[in-house]
Amino acid sequence: MMLINTATILGNTAVMLALWRARRAPSHYPLASLVLADLLVGLLVQPLAAMRELFVFNLNRAICSCWSTMDVLCCTASILSLCALGWERWSGITAPLSRARRGRRARVLAVLVWPVAILVALPNAFIPSPRHFHPGELEKACSVNINTGYVFFSITLSFYLPAGALVTLYGFILRALSAPPPIRAHRGRSPYHEPRGPVSSSLINNKPLQKSEITTDNNQNIELSPKGHLNIPNRANIGCTASATGKCQSHTNFILRQRRATRTIVMLMALFLICWTPYFVILPLDSLYDCVWEITWQWCTWLGYMNSVLNPLVYAAASPSVRRALHSSLTSSGSRNVDVPLTPRVRRS
Template identity: 55%
Template sequence: MTTLQPRGGLTSLWCAEAAAMAALATATVIGNAAVLVALHRSKTAPAHYPLASLAAADLLVGMFVLPVAAARELFMFHLDPLICNFWKTLDIMCCTASILSLCCLGWERWCGITAPFARARRAKRARLFAGLVWPLSLAVALPTIFIPSPKALVNEDKGCPDNTNIGYVFYCATLSFYLPAIVMVTLYARILSALSVPLQIRSHRGGLPCPDTGQADKTPKPVLKRCAASDDICSQEDQTNAVVPSPKGCQLNLPEGSKPGSCPTSPVRHPGAPCSIISRQQRATRTIIRLMALFLACWTPFFIVLPLDSLCDCVWDSVWQWCTWLGFTNSALNPLVYAAASPSVRRALQASLTSSVKPEVPLTPVRNR
């Protein structure tokens, strides 16, 4: 690497850009490192595997991709071709892995709603899919080393120019963004549809089969009730609870003195109480909408500008810069939205920072409580 010369001189705008880029890289590293520490120190759950893959990809972006990307924007220099190829491969691989990990999280959310009791099978598949994210991402990124870019000789003042080969750009954009975006939109649409099903019906999906007795058992017995938006099975006694038949003929327990659709007046709500379940569903719905909006807002401009620039070379450098760093911003915001938005994850983060003992707090970014 040759001597670094500030691009455009040491102006106030240059200093502001340098401070913003440094702050973004620092926030990306700290936030995703904290999530990985909390995941390592807490109880394992199926959603941990795609969440760990997401945090690892974003952490690599903050540690290795953003510093070089900031240097390219702030300084004029030439980078050794070997280092340049390694950086470009790492850049594309980590960003693709981050996006594909979001797809795995969406799939885990969907499975958590449709098959809440199949934790072992979900964990095995989540581990498999999270592992497949990285070879797929490498397959997307590796061709950039062997495919020459038409702008390699034009941008001589910019270290390690982006690969704008038309064929590779459309190959990369399709596998890195457009196909994952379609999958995510489909998954989240089905999740929202599932969350909109009335609680009395959805609470029995994936649950225990209903006995065909022809009449309700008059003997009070403990029953198992699925906690919607949770992986737990809540046990309650019928002796003090009202029994309400479900559409499938099963029996639902409600607190004494309550009616179907009503909420208990007790200030202490059981995690499986109707009001608590409905409240979690509403929070999960709001969070899912925010997740999709954040993902699309951060990455859509870049993946529109990228193929457009490869076709006509008509994108201004300032527009390219803003779109690129808007996509990088997604790596810094993911820990806040996917982790800190969940109360259980916040408790695990606090426990990991304040205690040397492993907290037995299940992280459930799939369903916020």
């Protein structure tokens, strides 16, 4: 328990400092909300949770209500921050050029996470919880609120609805990643070479093309949509030849960065579901039937707390910008605006 508590505080503090020093990105705002929620778990929730498992003592109802409310608040803020991260990732894939607008919306979503989490957690301080004691069981200092009405209200808004939204959102993300990006059929810049043959001659002469299927010199079928977009199968083999310019490589690197960032957020979501699903299964069962053993409560609760340790490790290991800023934070004590090395393409964006 001490190891989990210490790792939660140190890991999330380090990532928070790295986010403070790194150059701003739209995904950093909901990520900062996630790190703040996990840090509050380590500072305000886990110490008392460990002491109540190890020692026998009594606390007044006000302290227990504050502790239980903070537990619900931080858990709800964490999963809502993951929802905000998922939305930002979907926006980054479907609208990669609207960086400023995505940044503004990400800030608003990161701020709105906390009022919604407070709305879910605040009733916990005023709704009494029934207590069940089994023969030979010692009374713990603070107990989890197992009022049936509040349990189903809180788990629905803080876990099941957001988790369903996350799964749906990542289904759209994977669908967007699997779809090939369209190539505009006009004189605008394209990361690929225009195919030779009847398509390129029509593009040069600016002649209108009808929706049809065209065959290039490489015997590849190209379908032209009504909006003037070319859907080219195996597009990586068309423009990415030895004579291709740097535009194709730039576009490929952009797609790879988007996929890497999306894999990171998917890992965060999967870790959250793996760590917290057992707890949110036994909580309604115990509130209805009082059938969960104490050892099961302990393992499921601390498995959920482990999520606060794993989140900063996963993101720090998978995000190059956060990793560089984290290394700079640990090796130097500069100002907030430390110059984190970026590639030329990132600087231009």
